[in-house]
Structure formats: C-alpha cells, structure tokens
Amino acid sequence: MAEKIPVVYLLHGEDEFAISEFLSGLIEKLGDKTMAEMNTTRLDGRTCSLDDLVGVVSAMPFLVSRRLVILTHPLERGKTPDLQKRFKETLDKVPGTTALVLIEYHMLTSERDRKNNRINWLEKWALEAEGRAFMRSFPVPTGSDLTRWIQRRAKEAGGQMAPQAAEMLASLVGSEPRLLEHEIEKLLAYANFSRPVEVDDVQNLTPSVAKVQDFALINALRAHDSRQALRILHREMAEKDAIPIFQGIVYQFRQLLLVREILDEGGVEEDVIRQLGMHPYAARLAVEHARRFVLPDLEMIYHRLLELDEAMKTGGMEGELALDLLVTELSS
Numbered sequence: 001m002a003e004k005i006p007v008v009y010l011l012h013g014e015d016e017f018a019i020s021e022f023l024s025g026l027i028e029k030l031g032d033k034t035m036a037e038m039n040t041t042r043l044d045g046r047t048c049s050l051d052d053l054v055g056v057v058s059a060m061p062f063l064v065s066r067r068l069v070i071l072t073h074p075l076e077r078g079k080t081p082d083l084q085k086r087f088k089e090t091l092d093k094v095p096g097t098t099a100l101v102l103i104e105y106h107m108l109t110s111e112r113d114r115k116n117n118r119i120n121w122l123e124k125w126a127l128e129a130e131g132r133a134f135m136r137s138f139p140v141p142t143g144s145d146l147t148r149w150i151q152r153r154a155k156e157a158g159g160q161m162a163p164q165a166a167e168m169l170a171s172l173v174g175s176e177p178r179l180l181e182h183e184i185e186k187l188l189a190y191a192n193f194s195r196p197v198e199v200d201d202v203q204n205l206t207p208s209v210a211k212v213q214d215f216a217l218i219n220a221l222r223a224h225d226s227r228q229a230l231r232i233l234h235r236e237m238a239e240k241d242a243i244p245i246f247q248g249i250v251y252q253f254r255q256l257l258l259v260r261e262i263l264d265e266g267g268v269e270e271d272v273i274r275q276l277g278m279h280p281y282a283a284r285l286a287v288e289h290a291r292r293f294v295l296p297d298l299e300m301i302y303h304r305l306l307e308l309d310e311a312m313k314t315g316g317m318e319g320e321l322a323l324d325l326l327v328t329e330l331s332s
Contacts, residue, residue: 004131004132005096006099006131006132006133006134007094007095007096007098007099007100007132007133008091008094008099008100008101008102008126008129008132008133008134009026009099009100009101009102009133009134009135009136010102010108010122010123010126010133010134010135010136011023011101011102011103011104011135011136011138012103012104012105012106012107012108012123012135012136012137012138013104013105013106013107013137013138013139013140014105014106014107014138014139014140014254014258015138015139015140015141015177016105016138016178016306017177017178017181018138018177019103019105019138022136022138023070023101023103026068026099026101027040027068030064030066030067030068031064035062035063035064036064036068038062039061039062039064039066039067039068040067040068040069040070041056041059041067041068041069041070042070042072043056043069043070043071043072044071044072044073045071045072045073045074045075045076045077046073046076048071048077050077050083050086050087050090053069053071053077053090054090056069057069057090057094057095057098057100058095058098059098060097061097061098065097066096066097066098066099067097067098067099068098068099068101069098069099069100069101070101070103071100071101071102071103072103072104072105073103073104073303074087074102074103074104074122075104075108075120075122078121078122084121084122087122088121088125091125091129091132091133092132094132102122104122105302105303105306106261107137107139108120108122108123108137109123110261110265111275112265112266123135140175140177141175141177142175142276142277143277146170146175146277147163147166147167147170148166149177149180150166150169150170150180150184151163151166153180153181153184154166154184154187154188154197157184157185157188158188158193159188159191159193159196159197160195160196160197161184161187161188161196161197162196162197162198162199164198164199165187165196165197165198165199165201165202168199168202168203168206169183169184169187169202169206172202172206173206174251174255175276175277176247176250176251176254178247178309179244179247179251182243182247183205183206186205186206187201187202187205187206190205217229217232217233217236217249217327218249218252218253218256218289220232220331221327221330221331224331225331226327226328226331229327229330229331230324230327230328233245233323233324233327237320237323241319242312242318242319242320242322242323243312243319245323246305246308246309246312246319246322246323246326249305249323249326250302250305250306250309253298253301253302253305254302255276255282255286256286256289256290256293256298257295257298257299257302258275258276259272259276259283259286259287259290260290260293260294260295260298261295262275262276263287263290263291264295269283269284269287272286272287301330304326304329304330305326308322308325308326
C-alpha cells in the first residue's frame with residue numbers, strides 16, 4: 001500500500017533559519033522555479049480570514065501536481081473554541097492537490113504545559129490526523145547541542161571546525177543559527193576549506209554579538225528616544241556592517257521574548273539559565289530587561305524583525321535602510 005503524502009505540514013519553533021531551510025526544500029519539490037512561484041501562495045494568519053484560506057487551498061494547481069500554500073501565525077485564526085473548531089474542519093478538507101504549510105515561530109506547547117499534559121489544540125489535531133499531517137518542531141540548539149550543530153554545519157559545507165573553536169563560536173554568537181551560518185561560511189573560507197578552523201581563527205574573525213551587554217539601543221527604543229537610538233545605531237554602523245548589527249538586535253529581542261515567556265510561566269533566573277543555556281551574567285541582565293516589557297509587545301517587535309530580515313535577505317531592502325526604519329518605527 002502506497003504511503004500517504006501529508007497535505008498539512010505543521011512547523012513550529014524558534015529556529016526560523018531551520019524552518020526556512022525546510023520550507024525551501026518543499027518549494028524545490030514543485031520543480032521549475034517559475035512554476036513553483038506561480039503555484040505558491042503566502043498568507044499571514046494575523047491579516048487573512050478563514051474564508052481567504054478556504055478559497056486559496058481549494059484552488060487547483062497550474063501545470064503541476066500540487067500547489068503550495070504557506071500560512072504563518074495560524075494560531076491567530078483560532079483564538080476561541082468556535083474558531084478552532086472551524087479551523088480544524090478546514091484542515092480536514094484540504095485536498096490532496098494542495099500542500100498547506102502552517103508556521104508558528106515558537107513552540108506550540110510550552111515545556112511546563114507538556115509536563116501537565118496540556119497540549120496545544122493545533123498540535124493535538126496534527127497528532128490525531130493519521131497521515132494527513134506532518135509535524136516537526138524546530139527548537140533553537142543550545143549548550144552542547146549548539147556546539148555539535150556548528151560542527152555538523154561546517155562538515156556539511158565541506159570543511160571542519162575544531163571542537164574548541166565551535167565552543168568559542170557558540171559563546172560569541174549564541175543560539176542564532178542564521179548568523180552562525182554566516183560566520184561558519186566566513187571561517188571556512190578563511191581556512192580555505194583545507195584545514196580545521198581553530199580557536200585563533202574565531203578570535204580574529206568573529207565579533208561578539210551574543211553577549212547581552214548594556215542593552216543601550218533597546219533601552220533607547222523602549223524609552224521612545226529616537227534621537228538617542230539613532231545615535232547609538234549610527235555609531236555602530238560606522239564600525240560594523242549592517243547585517244551583524246541587525247542580527248545582534250534580533251538576538252537580544254529573541255532572548256528577551258524567551259525570557260519573558262519563562263517569567264510569565266512563573267519561572268525565575270535559574271530557570272532561564274537552565275532552559276536557555278545562558279551564562280548567569282547574561283541571564284541576570286536579560287531577566288532585568290525582560291521585566292520592562294510585556295509579552296505581546298515583544299512578540300510584535302520580534303515578528304517585525306523577522307519581516308525586515310526577510311526583506312533584507314531577498315534584496316527588497318538595504319541593511320542600513322532596514323535598521324533606520326526599525327529604529328524609527330520602534331521609537332515612534
């Protein structure tokens with residue numbers, strides 16, 4: 001009996017880089033790039049309606065066997081039990097000619113809820129979907145897992161990285177897979193792919209963006225002090241490229257978001273250190289600054305950062321412009 005091909009792909013977790021790679025693989029399976037673009041539709045659960053989704057997933061593919069529909073933030077379409085019921089009914093009716101990809105950029109069920117057997121409604125649907133659904137979580141690697149991840153990515157790229165060098169790179173950049181990938185490529189090229197990357201290479205080439213220092217820029221943004229925020233930003237841009245600066249901002253806000261979630265669940269600084277694999281000093285600063293935000297604001301900011309990151313990666317916006325726009329928006 002032929003194996004069932006999933007019609008719904010549920011991807012969730014903080015590692016947006018890994019999610020992006022997985023999604024790229026699905027798009028490649030559509031074949032020719034032009035045909036893939038014609039048969040791919042992207043929707044945002046924060047702005048589209050359930051009727052919009054129904055209409056899109058029901059459309060027939062054009063000259064390919066399946067079309068791809070990508071819906072980010074699907075939980076926004078299920079904020080009440082009635083909406084959840086309607087959403088699940090829609091998922092049950094997705095035709096085999098459509099591959100519907102649902103993406104949430106956080107874990108659907110928290111560690112605490114899972115221990116108490118409180119499973120998110122969308123995750124529960126996927127578990128019960130009997131072959132119609134494919135689900136994968138994408139947690140950001142931390143601690144020793146992050147070190148192994150760095151060495152594996154270096155090997156996949158055709159090079160090698162010494163264990164101590166991988167540990168140092170992890171300590172400097174932190175759990176930021178997209179930025180780590182950039183640094184790994186740079187280091188392997190420096191070593192000419194002919195020798196393992198060593199500690200000295202990392203010390204000489206990799207800036208420290210992961211250390212949670214004084215949060216000067218974030219403090220200025222929170223205070224709506226656009227003049228001070230722009231002053232800090234432009235001072236940084238005089239010394240560094242825009243992308244590392246932007247990734248550093250993304251890293252800090254993601255850390256604040258994760259820390260705020262832990263605090264809202266009743267966690268304390270020790271839980272932050274244990275769950276996120278953070279250095280105690282960094283955890284103490286992150287907790288201090290996370291208390292100054294509410295979770296919805298951090299989620300809004302982080303999603304906006306991901307949108308700007310995509311615009312920069314696809315050439316839709318220059319890095320310097322994206323940073324200026326970000327600072328202007330968040331400090332207004």
